[in-house]
Amino acid sequence: MTALDSGKADTPVANLVESFVRATPDRLGEEFRRLAAKVWEAGTVTAAAPDAVPALVAALDTAPAPAQRARLALLLGLLAEASAPSAEAASVRQAVHSRLPGYLELLLGTAEAAADEPIRQALLFLVAHFPEDREEILAVAGKIDLGEEDLSRLERCLKPLDADDPAVTRVWPYPAVWSSLDEADRDFDRQWMRQLPAEQLALAWTLDTQSLLAYSGARAFWTCERGAVVGGPEPDLTLPTVEGVTAAEADPLGGHGAALRCPSCHAPLQVSNAAATCTGCGVRHPVVDGYLDLSAGAGDAFDPMTRTVPRRYSDIRPAFLRWKGSNWDGEVTVSGEDEYLRTHVRPVDGPILDLAAGTGRWTSVLAETFGADRVIALDLSRAMMEETRRGLPEVFGVRGNALALPFTDASLGAVNCWNALQSLPDPAPAIAEVGRCLRPGGTFTLMTFRPSLDPLYRYFQTRPFGLVPVTLSDPEQLRGQLAAAGMRVREQYTPGSFLFITAVRDRD
Ligand SMILES: C[S@@+](CC[C@H](N)C(=O)[O-])C[C@H]1O[C@@H](n2cnc3c(N)ncnc32)[C@H](O)[C@@H]1O
Known part of the structure; x- marks a missing residue:
């Protein structure tokens, strides 16, 4: 039995919310998992979820500790995201969505304290699920000092696909990372993306959104469980360019001719005219x-x-x-x-x-x-x-x-x-x-x-x-x-x- 399974017992959701709200810090993670398991399972809502939303939202207002409110916001985000194509999932999303003004008020309240990082991250994950309220959400986001990472990720999650300027795949882990591409790279990308069939473009857009939400949710989950993410400058992974080396190897097999073989028929390769030709199937590899x-x-x-x-x-x-x-x-x-x-x-x-x-x-x-x-x-x-x-x-x-x-x-x-x-x-x-x-x-x-x-x-x-x-x-x-x-x-x-x-x- 996993930690999540333990919440599936017949305990009423109100009792689970109560236990969670009363939990001491050392029991918080476990009580949260029990509560989550009652209403959500691996991306789908459970039968208990529709009735549970009002209690979860109420607890978001009344729970005494920021660490509790952060977890509740995360769980509401998971419920909003739940993908089961059922009337239940849709009504749960609607119920979660109807309290958006309250989430935005809470988000605004996180502007000051660094200690509010878990709840800020969890709320960002939650509100990123409501593109229909893009303007309102971004207006609030503009009032708190989010930084380009959080802001650009939120903006993209809420953005509709523009088929004339699709920008798919160049958004992760947050779109601002990609803003420094030069014009040649941008042109290449635009041409390639515009050639994608509409269906594939829409799929890529949806999957990109899911990737950003997943990163945001994972980060919020971590901050709820363990506090702040360990940041700091990452080492540069780019190898310095060695200048002036453009010519092909003198030996196209690089001295590894004994090991190299044709990928298709495994016959040895023969060097000719700066290429390797298969001695079996005759294919020329440039x-x-x-x-x-x-x-x-x-x-x-x-x-x-x-x-x-x-x-x-x-x-x-x-x-x-x-x-x-x-x-x-x-x-x-x-x-x-x-x-x-x-x-x-x-x-x-x-x-x-x-x-x-x-x-x-x-x-x-x-x-x-x-x-x-x-x-x-x-x-x-x-x-x-x-x-x-x-x-x-x-x-x-x-x-x-x-x-x-x-x-x-x-x-x-x-x-x-x-x-x-x-x-x-x-x-x-x-x-x-x-x-x-x-x-x-x-x-x-x-x-x-x-x-x-x-x-x-x-x-x-x-x-x-x-x-x-x-x-x-x-x-x-x-x-x-x-x-x-x-x-x-x-x-x-x-x-x-x-x-x-x-x-x-x-x-x-
Ligand atoms: C996440 S990167 C890891 C690269 C590097 N080893 C590192 O640790 O940074 C994964 C690499 O797998 C390559 N790759 C994906 N499918 C492959 C395949 N079928 N054969 C060879 N390389 C592949 C990708 O082009 C990409 O460069």
Whole structure:
């Protein structure tokens, strides 16, 4: 039985509200979960919810402690968001919505004290569900000093889709982050977005809104449970550009010809005219901007979406780790991640693959530790490969697909897949590919996310990330997938809702 299940007993909602309002600080979290479970379950309203709203709203006015009012506002937001396509859910939303003036008054009252952060965050999450009152809500938001993060997120949640200026996908974790894109990037984005079919545009818009609400709700939940989020300047994750390196590698296979294979038929590749041609199926794989493109077209559809992501990576990645990894207390740090790799990557002979290398920030740790000539950076995104190439021209780069690795069996000395398995709809095929390509004794290090043990947080955590899939990995299931691919877990570390694993390839 989970903590949430305990609220499903036949206790009347009025009693649960009463117990919650009377709870001492040490019992608050538990009493809140019992109350929440009575009216809400994994994104849907329960049968008790319609009658409960007046009691919840009344308690929002009368509860003595700010920590109680903050949780009530959060719960009302969850009820407003509940998605079940039922008359019940609609009437619950309407009942929650009808008290908007009261929420706005409370929000206005949070203008002064820093101690009001939990209730301010919870109210922002709550009122962001009522786009029909956009003007009124923003008028109040304008009177409190919200800062560009909260304000731009709220504005976007309340905004209707404008098909002529859609701005989809460039809004997370808050739209103001994207305001510094240059005109060329903006033009590229506008053209790409305008070409999206109306249906896809509407879907992207809705998913973006859900991602912003989820981030806002997760943050409010954290502040209710633990107080303020640990902030502070994040380190810059952009590698300095190495000037003057634009030419392709002298060897298009980067000295890794023994390991590289055609992604489709696994036949060896032959070098000709600054390209690699498959000796089996004859397909020619070009060298583009200094990296070898062995993607065989697999990433072309999602390419425009990632085009400008490297520019904002230093903002997006830490926010993503906070949301998916519950890293609001900053327990996992960039230097800690670096240290994990230095400690746990143990290559045997053969190249070290950084799988889904992104902008190359963690590829650089592998290159520093083991030598650039041993490392291969692989990613499906053209923009990511370009970025890695700019920062790490001495590392061989391959555009390729985790689901069809362009390497021969048992050819790699180690594989690292950092903060990336969650990007695949199903990690199992990629893990099978790693097992196929890794040499016995070589390590497979990975960092990804597991479902939070808290059902309320888990709801926020599992909400969409725009159009990009995010698959959370259950540790036991992942261990099973690793075992099926011939790998044994040597080390597991699970701070927050992260999952760090080091596995070793068995001898067959
Ligand atoms: C969240 S980023 C992580 C990047 C980097 N490892 C880090 O920790 O910052 C996930 C990366 O996975 C890449 N990716 C997604 N699907 C992929 C696939 N099928 N094959 C290879 N890379 C993929 C994306 O392009 C993106 O760069």
